[in-house]
Amino acid sequence: MKAPHGKNHPATLATLFAQADGAIDPQTGGVVPPIQPSSTFVRDEDYQPISDGHLYGRDDNDLLRLGEQILTKAEHGEDGLLFPSGMAATAAVMRTVRTGGKILLQSGIYWGTTKWVREFCQRRDIELQEIDSSITDAHCDAIEKFAPDLVFIETPSNPWLKLVDIQAASQACQKNSAILVVDSTAATPVLSNPLDHGADIVMHSATKAINGHSDVLAGFLAVKDAGIPIWDAIKTDRHDAGALLGSFEAWLLIRGMRTLPLRVERMSESAAKIAEFLAQNGEVKEVLYPGLPTHSQFKLAKEQMKGGFGSLMSFLVKGDSSRSLEVCGKLELFKRATSLGGVESLVERRHSIEEAVDPNLIRISVGIENADELIADLTQALK
Ligand SMILES: Cc1ncc(COP(=O)(O)O)c(C=O)c1O
Numbered sequence: 001m002k003a004p005h006g007k008n009h010p011a012t013l014a015t016l017f018a019q020a021d022g023a024i025d026p027q028t029g030g031v032v033p034p035i036q037p038s039s040t041f042v043r044d045e046d047y048q049p050i051s052d053g054h055l056y057g058r059d060d061n062d063l064l065r066l067g068e069q070i071l072t073k074a075e076h077g078e079d080g081l082l083f084p085s086g087m088a089a090t091a092a093v094m095r096t097v098r099t100g101g102k103i104l105l106q107s108g109i110y111w112g113t114t115k116w117v118r119e120f121c122q123r124r125d126i127e128l129q130e131i132d133s134s135i136t137d138a139h140c141d142a143i144e145k146f147a148p149d150l151v152f153i154e155t156p157s158n159p160w161l162k163l164v165d166i167q168a169a170s171q172a173c174q175k176n177s178a179i180l181v182v183d184s185t186a187a188t189p190v191l192s193n194p195l196d197h198g199a200d201i202v203m204h205s206a207t208k209a210i211n212g213h214s215d216v217l218a219g220f221l222a223v224k225d226a227g228i229p230i231w232d233a234i235k236t237d238r239h240d241a242g243a244l245l246g247s248f249e250a251w252l253l254i255r256g257m258r259t260l261p262l263r264v265e266r267m268s269e270s271a272a273k274i275a276e277f278l279a280q281n282g283e284v285k286e287v288l289y290p291g292l293p294t295h296s297q298f299k300l301a302k303e304q305m306k307g308g309f310g311s312l313m314s315f316l317v318k319g320d321s322s323r324s325l326e327v328c329g330k331l332e333l334f335k336r337a338t339s340l341g342g343v344e345s346l347v348e349r350r351h352s353i354e355e356a357v358d359p360n361l362i363r364i365s366v367g368i369e370n371a372d373e374l375i376a377d378l379t380q381a382l383k
Helices: 013-018 062-074 086-094 111-124 136-146 166-175 229-241 247-257 260-280 298-304 323-330 371-382
Strands: 079-083 102-106 127-131 150-154 179-183 201-205 219-223 284-288 312-317 346-348 361-365
Touching: 013 062, 013 260, 062 079, 062 219, 062 247, 079 086, 079 229, 086 111, 086 150, 086 179, 086 201, 086 219, 086 229, 102 111, 102 136, 111 127, 111 150, 127 136, 136 166, 150 166, 166 179, 260 284, 260 312, 260 371, 312 323, 323 361, 323 371
Parallel strands: 102 127, 102 150, 150 179, 179 201
Antiparallel strands: 079 219, 201 219, 284 312, 312 361, 346 361
């Protein structure tokens, strides 16, 4: 499915994504590779497949492989796998931990992950420790003392925008033979490559910025060294248990991904402007955005992220617990919907969904709309 490309192609993420790594329709020369809807494929009289690698739809499909190829290159990995959702990708990694094993999980991350891991560990007799992994010394200490099989971090975290020092965590994991998995959804492969900082596996909810159009669910894992035993287990299980992305979804994902670097650039620029605006607003108590020099981990953010700080931020409003509800209710351009990373800006009063979160916290995902219009919307809502 490869187009004839120049030798040194593609050198940059912009080209890799825009040209879907050079893929075309080999039959027609169409510049967009086609959806293959068949779940099964005809064999010849000797029962051999008539086209290489095409037997049954649950094995894989061409667009799934193409999506994996693009994202694996973007993450500087050796191999990558797409899943039907981010949670399916996370669950696939966690399931490799043996009964009686140990997982060290970052606290205050995406609630769906925390909930699933807690229940999974209980079911499977796995010891779970939750820790604020943004405190580097405490995190490394816990890796040493607790001796987990697997360490799972999310950086920047959702909804608190805390960063984890991946390199420090990776060194501690290496010393203690633990696997380090990084949920890098909020950063995207454009702004951060956790494998370059020593992570073993990087995970994405590709439902978010990677797709970017809020019209597909997908998850992704890439590995630094495809020879590690758990990768084989994850691959075999994904294949045999059939947790893969269909051709339609993979097509939508690849179509969305073509503009990923552009979108991330624009969203990060707008988010930075909005963060500055919110930081100056008298109704706002605190802005949580790693791109603000006032963020306690700004230095680490600059080291670990390149070309921007992403589209996700949270802020705490002054006033009682009903104030955030009032502000969210007045927003017009920001849609009140869960999720992040799409072209349209979204707002979430996280406390309404996750009771443990501070009721004054408002999380926003900045889209690609005009930043001044988004600021005007926030201005009127905060009045
Ligand atoms: C940081 C993070 N990781 C993982 C997920 C789960 O992804 P999905 O909804 O694709 O299953 C989400 C979803 O919101 C998320 O925000």
